Amino acid sequence: MAGQLPAQDREIRSLLDSGRFEEADVAFDELTSIRPNLVGDQWNRATVLVHRASLAWRLDRIPLALELAAEGWTELDVDHPSGVSAAHTISMLGYLLETIGHRAPALELMALSVQVARKSGEKSTLAHCLTREANSLVFRAVGRRNESAAEQFEQARALFEEARTLASPGQVQRSALAGGSRAHAGVGDLDAAERLAHEALRLSGPVRDLFSSSVANWTLAVVRRAQDRLTDARTFASRALDGAESIRDTMLMMRFSLDLASICGQLSDPVGESEALRRTVDASSLAVETLQEGLGQALEQRRVAVQAQRMAMAAQEAALRDPLTGLTNRLGLERRAPVLLEQTAAKGRVPWLMLVDVDWFKDVNDDAGHAAGDAALQEVAHLLRRECRVDDLICRWAGDEFVVLLVDASEESGPAVAERIRAAVDAHDWRLVVGRMKQPPTVSIGVAAGPAELEHLFAAADIALYRAKRAGRNRVEIDDESSTQDESEMPTISPTDSR
Known part of the structure; x- marks a missing residue:
């Protein structure tokens, strides 16, 4: 993914993943101040636009995030997607839609991105796309107690395993380790889950990869809870939630706070349970859920509007062209x-x-x-x-x-x-x-x-x-x-x- 984005975009993403939001805010302002020259010829425009949409979302720049995502989606050839840039762009669009609560097309886009990535033959791209799809499957499976949940955990585990074999050392590998640990816990393989989680923590600490370390701590909380070691489970769940809040990942915050509250309830810790539930409300109140659904619909509407505008402009241009020769008429x-x-x-x-x-x-x-x-x-x-x-x-x-x-x-x-x-x-x-x-x-x-x-x-x-x-x-x-x-x-x- 690194080679698909300008250096300043990669730097802002790194700042966000490290929880350094004030620095990321300043850097993003500098980036968007030159927006008329948003993407140079050496970068794929759709890929950069969608990536910047995800950055804007994490920085609470919601209108700008929607605008960039819609523009990037429109730039993408969704009828015949091919190549590394298309795979990354489709994958990021899917994950962004998942994050803002517009789930209906999200998983389909991420699955499509994996297909496009496989055809591209580029290993690191495929590892990125596999990891995003697998993470989405894990969060859909959590909280369910039925056969579909087990199937989703198993599917995610296989995707994470493949991503780990393809990814070179770095953020994708750490994310695949952490997510894979939770998928293993989901299918009941606690030993493998704990081993992978500790490996993810070992690799994430020195580079302050809070996303991967948060997921790894969450896995350890699940493992200790299954082992009836509830005090340790509470500690790991608290660490997971702290990390999620540091990087402002709403999806992680909602899940981890609910798990922490449940563990505190088992421990007869009303203070801890109350605090965890308060953090749950902060992350996932009904108003926020309604807003997310509305934003998802707004994103789709804006994309359609942009596409309609471009089609209208193309029709106007066609009216000035001779259909036989392509010359001006x-x-x-x-x-x-x-x-x-x-x-x-x-x-x-x-x-x-x-x-x-x-x-x-x-x-x-x-x-x-x-x-x-x-x-x-x-x-x-x-x-x-x-x-x-x-x-x-x-x-x-x-x-x-x-x-x-x-x-x-x-x-x-x-x-x-x-x-x-x-x-x-x-x-x-x-x-x-x-x-x-x-x-x-x-x-x-x-x-x-x-x-x-x-x-x-x-x-x-x-x-x-x-x-x-x-x-x-x-x-x-x-x-x-x-x-x-x-x-x-x-x-x-x-x-x-x-x-």
Whole structure:
């Protein structure tokens, strides 16, 4: 997981796991102060967003946690998830939903993350995902006294065992040891439970891993209680609850405080029982449970709203695109061109407009068929993209006519680009597209320069295009008023070929 997150994110997580919340608060404020540049290109955006959502939740930044989680969920390709980043992201989403009480989809997401992690072939990722799913199963099984609880403990034990074999020394290994100890206790293997719990405590102490040590102490409380050593059980349960409160893990606090109260009740310790129950109320009052369910629903609603907004934006973008070629359509040109012309003029540059018409296009449709005609238009669109810059506006105007608006251009660039386009189409191998036609497609191009409004540029380029057609096609003609140079300085325009 470490390699999937920026260093500052990992540092904040470490501070939280150590119970150093004031330092984590300051570091998180620094991180979110540069939120416009939230995730660089070197990180998977969905993974970082969801991880920061979990950090925000633990820091009681609930609105921000929901916003980040919804945004991260939307970024994720949930239809075809694959790879290490997707596995981590799905797993963290599941665990976050489990934490805030939105349990219905939580376990499904964590199980899915394990499947994605297995396919990725990356051991540390799989260990992370296995541990999260197993922890969730343990907490669902606790408190139940039926066959499903035993099945969940056994399933969790197997997941923890696999995670331990895959994880390298570190937080995941410690968590797998601690959680595995509780799963062993759940299936009645007290010796293995105690051994694993002590090993988890030994490894967690020096690095102040309070999550793992809390779970390990909880296991020892369960073991001592089963052995009827209730005083020791109370001590371990108290240590477990103290650790959970130190890292503000609500799920641990609710479970450990209930167990401590029950042990104190068996010991006839009313003061201890009362205090434990008070801590239970602090962690899991009805109002908190209601809030958690509401937050889970809000998270889902916000995710749907963000997705709907993106779909609406995509629909608006699609309305400005030609479905056949993927180029801007006529409506898109009419909306974008005035802005681009204004920006170009403000920079003191000359806007050039080219009107490109495919020669012999009727022959393509008649001889090769309309499917070949569509393919020919797509090929012309590809050549236009190749010969123009990314910032230039390329439009399919209608039928076999295209418009190219060169932005931020120099005084001589229009005719040069037009000739480059003409030559590219003329030299293109059309056999795979239209077969062996007697007259393969070429283009005639009319060129006009501004500054002027779109309709004026279009009218001037249309006149120049008409001259190119009249002169024999497969040539470039420049609007007379657009030329500001001597003929000797103009780019050489190739004459019509012999076809």
